[in-house]
Amino acid sequence: MASTQPAVAVIDDALRDDMLRERLLIATGVPGVYGLGAAFEDTLLRIDRLIGRFGADDHAELVRFPPILNRRHFAQSGYLASFPHLAGTVHSFEGTDRVHSELLRAVAQGQDWSAAFPATDVVLTPAACYPVYPLLAGRLPASGRLFDVMSYCFRHEPSERAERMQMFRMREFVRAADPETVMAWRESWLPKVSQIVEALQLDTRADVASDPFFGRGGVLLAESQRDQRLKIEVLAPVSSDECSTAIISLNYHQDHFGERFAIETAHGAVAHTSCVGFGLERMTLAVFRRHGLDRAQWTDAVREALDL
């Protein structure tokens, strides 16, 4: 069994190394942080537009947030209870000329220079839907609300695997309403998600899944999430055929965000929420892995789906 891990690591490197050689990915010296070449970026934007066409019937309200979030809303969201290890907070310099001199001395001597950087009022956005919930505080209209968001998201999980980036873009549709409406809406996305991965001719499978909760208590939270089928993921091979990676996820949060941000249905009950999230860099990697690095060689059907 000892050979399993290195074997996967070798397969891993093959896709990433090929993409680095073709300048589809560009190394930055930090694991999980890449520049994206023209063909990668163009493909990603085309996948994003394809998703947008499938989401268009719903007439969601489009909003785009920068990849930072109000620190107070972040604390309120419960993210720190479940995923402190993935969070990223933003800190900034505070000090006089004297403190500045000490900072520059630390930099010159290769020492830790973070001493004079206290936390600011913002953190990095952990998932594209997080800025939406604070906006919904109060009573929803009878039909609830539906948002279309896309944002760079941060996850502190440095890794050599190309699909585990520290910052990546997530397109999301986010629904808030009464439980029945929200569950029916999530159900309505299952066939659309299938059509999207079929249009891209990806070999995927859907599975009940759980989030990577922190610490000892996290095991129970993950089990409960699976038992209630709150998270469904669509998985595709990215860096290895053996080990698939989630590229799309459909999440039902029940009353989690409704409680924390005081969101009420038109009848005054705690609103439920759900989101469907598309990992754009991961989908792009999955498409390049499945169809090869030369876009001219992709099938007519895929090229047509992407308007290539």
Added chain:
Amino acid sequence: MASTQPAVAVIDDALRDDMLRERLLIATGVPGVYGLGAAFEDTLLRIDRLIGRFGADDHAELVRFPPILNRRHFAQSGYLASFPHLAGTVHSFEGTDRVHSELLRAVAQGQDWSAAFPATDVVLTPAACYPVYPLLAGRLPASGRLFDVMSYCFRHEPSERAERMQMFRMREFVRAADPETVMAWRESWLPKVSQIVEALQLDTRADVASDPFFGRGGVLLAESQRDQRLKIEVLAPVSSDECSTAIISLNYHQDHFGERFAIETAHGAVAHTSCVGFGLERMTLAVFRRHGLDRAQWTDAVREALDL
């Protein structure tokens, strides 16, 4: 004279408040952090494409980076010497279940919860061109290099003025070569920049400018930068008619980045660099201010320039 400041502040509020009412901007509770409504985002992307058309002759290499930068490269760049007050560093949780419990207690009690968040290997990108210079270490080809980048950038300057956002997108073209080539390239952008602002029918003026250097020594650096005409800005009215805001800047860094990242010309001299940067949110704000919040009312020429 005491009345000047409040008068400007009132003008300030008018554009922002109108845009908030029309949901072109969406407040997040943090000064300088806004969600962008559909018409704002769509206009911004169209301005970005317009810029891209003017940049197309140059056949720049397109690369897109996530809005984080290798911390080591950031220290090497000299940004901390000149602009420590604007920098944003990314910190992440480190700790056991016990430390996690203390974190959650601090959150629950409304206390500072940043104690267990040491600095990570990344910082927020301060300008879209910063990830490019480390890539250029070594010898350039005879014609030098030219990049087309676009990124969210972070500046820690919380402000109520809509044009001073903490995170915003910057499209940039970045040139590295010998001094003559680089200076000629920057010159070649002056007429193109004029054509871009004319296409958008903005009332602009160009001016020699300086960066907001930190501390007592910063005054001298700013003077020297002006004397050498290293920074030219294109300014337009955004939140007030009296006080214009830089929406585009053309910068000549001389050997600053070449020295710091060991970039050499084909002949082995220290390479010079230059960049032309477009503040996309600011350009979008300037267009809405100039032509009004209802895009259907914009002139045919502007609508045509933006493919509306």
